[in-house]
Amino acid sequence: xxxxxxxxxxxxxxxxxxxxxxxxxxxxxxxxxxxxxxxxxxxxxxxxxxxxxxxxxxxxxxxxxxxxxxxxxxxxxxxxxxxxxxxxxxxxxxxxxxxxxxxxxxxxxxxxxxxxxxxxxxxxxxxxxxxxxxxxxxxxxxxxxxxxxxxxxxxxxxxxxxxxxxxxxxxxxxxxxxxxxxxxxxxxxxxxxxxxxxxxxxxxxxxxxxxxxxxxxxxxxxxxxxxxxxxxxxxxxxxxxxxxxxxxxxxxxxxxxxxxxxxxxxxxxxxxxxxxxxxxxxxxxxxxxxxxxxxxxxxxxxxxxxxxxxxxxxxxxxxxxxxxxxxxxxxxxxxxxxxxxxxxxxxxxxxxxxxxxxxxxxxxxxxxxxxxxxxxxxxxxxxxxxxxxxxxxxxxxxxxxxxxxxxxxxxxxxxxxxxxxxxxxxxxxxxxxxxxxxxxxxxxxxxxxxxxxxxxxxxxxxxxxxxxxxxxxxxxxxxxxxxxxxxxxxxxxxxxxxxxxxxxxxxxxxxxxxxxx
Amino acid sequence: xxxxxxxxxxxxxxxxxxxxxxxxxxxxxxxxxxxxxxxxxxxxxxxxxxxxxxxxxxxxxxxxxxxxxxxxxxxxxxxxxxxxxxxxxxxxxxxxxxxxxxxxxxxxxxxxxxxxxxxxxxxxxxxxxxxxxxxxxxxxxxxxxxxxxxxxxxxxxxxxxxxxxxxxxxxxxxxxxxxxxxxxxxxxxxxxxxxxxxxxxxxxxxxxxxxxxxxxxxxxxxxxxxxxxxxxxxxxxxxxxxxxxxxxxxxxxxxxxxxxxxxxxxxxxxxxxxxxxxxxxxxxxxxxxxxxxxxxxxxxxxxxxxxxxxxxxxxxxxxxxxxxxxxxxxxxxxxxxxxxxxxxxxxxxxxxxxxxxxx
Numbered sequence: 001x002x003x004x005x006x007x008x009x010x011x012x013x014x015x016x017x018x019x020x021x022x023x024x025x026x027x028x029x030x031x032x033x034x035x036x037x038x039x040x041x042x043x044x045x046x047x048x049x050x051x052x053x054x055x056x057x058x059x060x061x062x063x064x065x066x067x068x069x070x071x072x073x074x075x076x077x078x079x080x081x082x083x084x085x086x087x088x089x090x091x092x093x094x095x096x097x098x099x100x101x102x103x104x105x106x107x108x109x110x111x112x113x114x115x116x117x118x119x120x121x122x123x124x125x126x127x128x129x130x131x132x133x134x135x136x137x138x139x140x141x142x143x144x145x146x147x148x149x150x151x152x153x154x155x156x157x158x159x160x161x162x163x164x165x166x167x168x169x170x171x172x173x174x175x176x177x178x179x180x181x182x183x184x185x186x187x188x189x190x191x192x193x194x195x196x197x198x199x200x201x202x203x204x205x206x207x208x209x210x211x212x213x214x215x216x217x218x219x220x221x222x223x224x225x226x227x228x229x230x231x232x233x234x235x236x237x238x239x240x241x242x243x244x245x246x247x248x249x250x251x252x253x254x255x256x257x258x259x260x261x262x263x264x265x266x267x268x269x270x271x272x273x274x275x276x277x278x279x280x281x282x283x284x285x286x287x288x289x290x291x292x293x294x295x296x297x298x299x300x301x302x303x304x305x306x307x308x309x310x311x312x313x314x315x316x317x318x319x320x321x322x323x324x325x326x327x328x329x330x331x332x333x334x335x336x337x338x339x340x341x342x343x344x345x346x347x348x349x350x351x352x353x354x355x356x357x358x359x360x361x362x363x364x365x366x367x368x369x370x371x372x373x374x375x376x377x378x379x380x381x382x383x384x385x386x387x388x389x390x391x392x393x394x395x396x397x398x399x400x401x402x403x404x405x406x407x408x409x410x411x412x413x414x415x416x417x418x419x420x421x422x423x424x425x426x427x428x429x430x431x432x433x434x435x436x437x438x439x440x441x442x443x444x445x446x447x448x449x450x451x452x453x454x455x456x457x458x459x460x461x462x463x464x465x466x467x468x469x470x471x472x473x474x475x476x477x478x479x480x481x482x483x484x485x486x487x488x489x490x491x492x493x494x495x496x497x498x499x500x501x502x503x504x505x506x507x508x509x510x511x512x513x514x515x516x517x
Numbered sequence: 518x519x520x521x522x523x524x525x526x527x528x529x530x531x532x533x534x535x536x537x538x539x540x541x542x543x544x545x546x547x548x549x550x551x552x553x554x555x556x557x558x559x560x561x562x563x564x565x566x567x568x569x570x571x572x573x574x575x576x577x578x579x580x581x582x583x584x585x586x587x588x589x590x591x592x593x594x595x596x597x598x599x600x601x602x603x604x605x606x607x608x609x610x611x612x613x614x615x616x617x618x619x620x621x622x623x624x625x626x627x628x629x630x631x632x633x634x635x636x637x638x639x640x641x642x643x644x645x646x647x648x649x650x651x652x653x654x655x656x657x658x659x660x661x662x663x664x665x666x667x668x669x670x671x672x673x674x675x676x677x678x679x680x681x682x683x684x685x686x687x688x689x690x691x692x693x694x695x696x697x698x699x700x701x702x703x704x705x706x707x708x709x710x711x712x713x714x715x716x717x718x719x720x721x722x723x724x725x726x727x728x729x730x731x732x733x734x735x736x737x738x739x740x741x742x743x744x745x746x747x748x749x750x751x752x753x754x755x756x757x758x759x760x761x762x763x764x765x766x767x768x769x770x771x772x773x774x775x776x777x778x779x780x781x782x783x784x785x786x787x788x789x790x791x792x793x794x795x796x797x798x799x800x801x802x803x804x805x806x807x808x809x810x811x812x813x814x815x816x817x818x819x820x821x822x823x824x825x826x827x828x829x830x831x832x833x834x835x836x837x838x839x840x841x842x843x844x845x846x847x848x849x850x851x852x853x854x855x856x857x858x859x860x861x862x863x864x865x866x867x868x869x870x871x872x873x874x875x876x
């Protein structure tokens with residue numbers, strides 16, 4: 001691969017960084033040179049070792065081997081405080097802000113010694129904001145801010161502490177396309193002023209749009225550094241994966257007119273009486289994948305849990321047409337009975353809702369199926385049956401594990417997810433509800449899970465897909481519905497819609513409410 | 518915690534650690550630890566000590582299992598204390614008042630104890646699922662109330678009779694006793710030791726081979742995952758409390774049916790708290806609880822023997838406390854080490870498999 005531009009002095013040089021964890025070598029002989037005043041992207045699939053590397057650079061973890069140089073001098077960071085002193089700041093993927101404090105208080109918190117906590121601090125924040133274009137009112141409470149503004153506060157926080165080299169960990173994951181553009185404008189402006197950025201992402205189009213050079217990490221080691229103008233997104237992706245790429249595209253339509261799931265007038269209020277689900281009408285047909293798009297927190301979780309019976313809706317009905325064409329009214333049934341009626345459920349948080357982490361894989365196979373063969377026999381567990389069927393899943397879904405007696409916690413995220421997908425597709429479901437089915441899994445597992453969902457659709461299953469990954473939604477879905485503030489506000493045709501259009505609809509910018517719903 | 522090492526190491530570490538701790542305490546108080554230990558070991562072979570240990574252990578075992586059922590579900594049923602006393606008192610009253618034919622009588626008495634214990638556990642269970650009241654609070658308070666209820670039940674004029682200076686229930690007729698297994702001069706083992714063994718086996722089967730046990734373990738490990746998997750959390754809480762209470766009700770029966778033949782105002786108290794310690798020692802595992810119950814009974818007996826050689830008997834209390842604490846700590850430490858080792862093993866095996874297939 002070509003070497004990146006040699007403009008500017010190296011701001012950060014990592015040489016031979018190696019870090020081992022129990023069971024994995026997270027980083028293996030990583031070499032990375034970041035020049036001052038550039039946006040340097042670090043790409044790699046989930047689990048490739050990007051986050052570990054950045055934690056090492058930020059002093060949160062110590063490398064087992066290798067050296068770090070900042071501005072030409074070798075450094076050794078024992079804590080993030082050391083890294084901050086050296087001018088390195090990090091903006092985490094999950095924001096670390098106190099909701100009940102103001103922007104100014106959040107920025108100053110922990111750095112009171114720099115400019116006090118009063119007027120001088122405020123002036124400094126405003127100066128930084130003016131200089132960088134990160135405009136946000138220091139006096140406003142963080143809880144009143146949207147995601148993009150919170151991110152600005154996070155960046156201000158590291159600038160306030162004197163950072164010149166800023167690590168951005170998946171900064172666009174939480175933003176809709178328009179906000180991504182704004183962020184990139186800001187970054188470009190700051191780059192002109194000499195700030196250096198290390199930009200971690202696996203969204204390659206975005207990386208190519210912003211980065212001056214791109215380093216690809218695969219399986220814990222650097223594959224190479226490339227110039228974004230000389231590679232295509234596809235080439236980059238293949239560097240990341242090391243082989244051919246999966247795609248979420250579904251083939252010809254298999255949609256039938258047999259509605260498997262019919263949701264009518266579903267309504268749910270939270271403790272304060274605010275409607276989190278408001279008059280939801282939804283039908284999913286056999287052989288159809290219906291995608292739900294929406295900024296997180298607009299009621300998708302509640303919708304799924306209301307359909308599953310985990311939350312009790314306070315109005316509306318949920319009907320399911322079983323395999324034998326009998327209509328089952330789920331509205332008053334328990335989660336268990338809904339599952340028995342033929343719903344498979346891939347929950348959004350596999351650790352909290354999908355697995356018993358300290359239990360063996362076969363024990364996990366029983367969860368959700370504790371009334372059905374082959375894993376139980378009446379009131380008795382059929383341990384042999386459960387083991388046998390778990391072996392089937394391990395084989396069929398390529399769950400990488402040395403055996404089915406290991407605790408679920410010992411598997412990697414992708415393999416845990418494959419186990420869940422395999423389990424939930426067991427027992428001949430008629431409907432599969434998949435919440436963020438490929439979140440936080442590696443590309444290999446992602447491809448397999450997509451393929452399984454496609455096969456399920458081809459076999460005539462109805463699929464309700466909730467995802468924050470717009471490419472996944474557009475690629476897999478036959479119909480997309482946009483959810484905003486607890487309502488389904490618009491429909492989109494995945495054949496024609498672009499992620500940008502979807503993004504506008506998700507924020508309510510383009511539809512102004514509900515024109516097509 | 519799958520390997521044998523992971524199961525056996527923590528209690529061994531804990532016992533050694535607490536023995537060291539007690540040695541220090543003994544030296545400070547001016548006694549000779551080696552001599553004390555020798556006395557503790559030698560006493561086992563003397564007189565009826567061994568049988569006494571087994572008899573006490575059967576009681577501790579039953580109450581330990583009762584606590585463990587709650588623990589498995591993340592319920593802290595401190596109320597086994599009150600539940601076993603209510604169960605025992607009701608059973609003794611029924612046995613004393615009704616003149617029942619043999620076999621049927623024993624069965625009725627045992628069932629009464631279970632129903633009594635379960636009924637007394639029902640109240641906290643219902644409060645928890647309907648009003649969200651912590652079972653810790655309600656069961657502690659119900660323990661205090663249990664004493665009052667029993668006093669009311671067995672007072673003269675109710676179901677009580679005055680016997681020497683002690684008020685007790687009407688004696689159970691001998692046809693409804695459960696005979697012991699005699700070892701001559703070594704003593705007589707309670708017949709209901711067999712019941713304790715049966716309960717232990719039943720507990721293992723229930724947990725590991727039944728749907729109910731699966732749901733119990735799932736709810737205990739992750740209430741959120743269990744809910745998503747269709748386990749009805751409220752139902753599980755109620756059933757787990759009732760089963761725990763029913764087993765608690767059995768606790769005092771070996772003594773009531775095998776030795777005392779009545780329930781008196783001065784019948785032993787405090788088994789419920791011993792049960793918590795024993796369940797902790799045994800990590801809710803039926804084999805482990807048996808070990809914990811025997812160890813506890815052995816230490817109790819030691820207190821008597823140590824008294825004879827002027828070693829303060831409180832040393833036993835120190836030892837019991839130290840063992841429970843260090844068992845809890847060492848299990849947690851070893852659990853973490855084991856999980857890390859497991860992850861490392863899985864990682865290594867997979868890495869070997871990948872390089873194998875790649876080359």
